[in-house]
Every structure is written in structure tokens, then in C-alpha cells.
Amino acid sequence: MDYKRVLTMQDISCFGQCSLTVALPIISACKIETTILPSAVLSTHTGGFSGFTFRDLTDDIPKIIDHWEKEEINFDAFYTGYLGSLTQIEYVKDISKRLLKKDSKLIVDPAMGDNGKLYSIFDLTYAKEMAKLCKTADIVLPNVTEACFMTGVEYKENYDEEYVDNLLRALTEIGCKTIVLTGIGYTEDTTGVVVYENGKKEYYKHKKIEKGCHGTGDVFSSAFVGAYMQGKTLFESAKISANYTLKCIENTQGDKSHWYGVKFETALDFLIDSLK
Ligand code: PXL
Numbered sequence: 001m002d003y004k005r006v007l008t009m010q011d012i013s014c015f016g017q018c019s020l021t022v023a024l025p026i027i028s029a030c031k032i033e034t035t036i037l038p039s040a041v042l043s044t045h046t047g048g049f050s051g052f053t054f055r056d057l058t059d060d061i062p063k064i065i066d067h068w069e070k071e072e073i074n075f076d077a078f079y080t081g082y083l084g085s086l087t088q089i090e091y092v093k094d095i096s097k098r099l100l101k102k103d104s105k106l107i108v109d110p111a112m113g114d115n116g117k118l119y120s121i122f123d124l125t126y127a128k129e130m131a132k133l134c135k136t137a138d139i140v141l142p143n144v145t146e147a148c149f150m151t152g153v154e155y156k157e158n159y160d161e162e163y164v165d166n167l168l169r170a171l172t173e174i175g176c177k178t179i180v181l182t183g184i185g186y187t188e189d190t191t192g193v194v195v196y197e198n199g200k201k202e203y204y205k206h207k208k209i210e211k212g213c214h215g216t217g218d219v220f221s222s223a224f225v226g227a228y229m230q231g232k233t234l235f236e237s238a239k240i241s242a243n244y245t246l247k248c249i250e251n252t253q254g255d256k257s258h259w260y261g262v263k264f265e266t267a268l269d270f271l272i273d274s275l276k
Helices: 020-029 058-070 086-099 124-136 144-151 161-173 216-229 234-250 264-274
Strands: 005-015 033-044 054-056 075-080 100-108 178-181 190-197 200-207
Touching: 005 020, 005 086, 005 216, 020 033, 020 216, 020 264, 033 058, 058 086, 075 086, 075 216, 086 100, 086 124, 100 124, 100 216, 124 144, 144 161, 161 178, 161 190, 178 234, 190 234, 200 234, 216 234, 216 264, 234 264
Parallel strands: 005 033, 005 075, 075 100
Antiparallel strands: 033 054, 178 190, 190 200
16 A cells, blocks of 8 residues: 555644544554644633633744645645634645645545534634635535535525435535535434535445534544545545444444544444454
């Protein structure tokens, strides 16, 4: 197997099992060299904790990019998640130009909201800038909330296939190319992922366990990047990462004290087996 190197840029939530603290172990478990670029350091994530610290690392990023460029460090893919500021969206574009190898992929998880709402530090301006970034990406990984904020389509909790087709159309109209739309379910006890590329739509459906577990978007996206960089097809990668995410939720449910994330470590062997 070809040895690949991925750069991932997102925050470090020191406690809470999301963003870089799940991306690094999951992508590494997929046998991909993983370089991290922290967008911010928080004491915890923002979903359910109050009084968290937030150190914005925007000012450090240009210096890090300059150094990597000087050292001729470059990447086969660049995967972005939760970013700390509008300026960082611009830096993502700069990094894509300066540090990616030929034919490498920019994979953007807009990571800015869920359940119809933006996460606390983001606003509509951020959503619009994120939409522009998604236009430059090879693959985007939004959930329904993020897709709605980027396109202006009204958010709905319950919907049919026509609504999803309309959302895909709206995403392509703002310039998205390959779309992996997560958390799509047409019945109460199912959810899944829609993969859209070159006018072709595929759907992977699986059982839904609990409503909105924190950090599962990051777990899904990280496993997707790992599987995809291992050479799996787009649809296989979506399926493998959806099954892994489901397993992580199953391994966490029932433990009320673990409300802040999923026990993704306990299913890494399952992920590794599904990549064989
Ligand atoms: O999982 C997305 C995420 C990432 N990083 C931070 C967050 C969240 C979601 O709330 O707060 C800091």
C-alpha cells in the first residue's frame, strides 16, 4: 500500500472527544500519516459545557505554513473541520495552494452546526464564507443543518427524498462538487448518508440509535478520510465510516455519564477490520 500523508486542521478541544482528539487517532489507525494544524485550543468543546476557555491560534498559522513550505513538507490530502475564525478560512485556501501535492484532495467538513442551529461561536457571515470554501473543495461533508446554512434552504427536522434532492441541487448551485451528506433519514428509526457525485446519488441507510450524540460528525468525517485515503471508493468510505460511527454510539449508549462524546477508541479494531 502507498503511504499517504494527510493534514487536518481543526480545534483541539482538550476534553470532550471531538475534532483533533478524534481525527488524529482515527486517521492514524487507518495507517495514514497525520499532520495536525490546531485552529484553536479549548478546555472542552462548546456543546453542553459552560465557561470553556478558547485560545484562537489564527496568528500562529501563517508562520507554521511558512515553515512547512521552507521545509518542503507537503500533503496528499487536506481535511478541515471546526475552524476558529473567518481568517482561518482564507488560510485554508492559502495552504491548499502552497502545501498540497499535485492531485491531492481538499476535503471540507463545514463543522459549524447541528439540529438546525449554528455552534455558539459562529454566525451567518461565517456560514457564507464556509460556503465559498466548500466551492473550492473536492469533497464536502455537511450535515443537513450545515447544508441549509450554506445554501439558504429552510431547515427541516422531518423531510422526504424530494427535500434532500433539492438540498443537493442547492449545494451544487453554490459550487459544491462531490457531496457526502450525513444524518439523512426518512423514517424515525433509520439514518444514513447520501453520496452525490457527477449527477449520481447513492444512499446508505442504517439503524438510528439515539438522537444527536456529540462528536459523531467528527468521528464519521475522520473515518471517511482514513478509508478514502486508503483507496476505498467514495461510497465504500461513506459506508465504512457510517458503520464505525454507529458502533461507537452503540458502545457508548447506556452510559449516562458519557454524554459529551462517543467511546470511539473501543471500536477502532472494528474500523481496522472493515478496511481489510
Ligand atoms: O464536534 C464539532 C465541534 C468541534 N469543536 C468544537 C465544538 C464542536 C461542537 O460543538 O464545540 C470546539
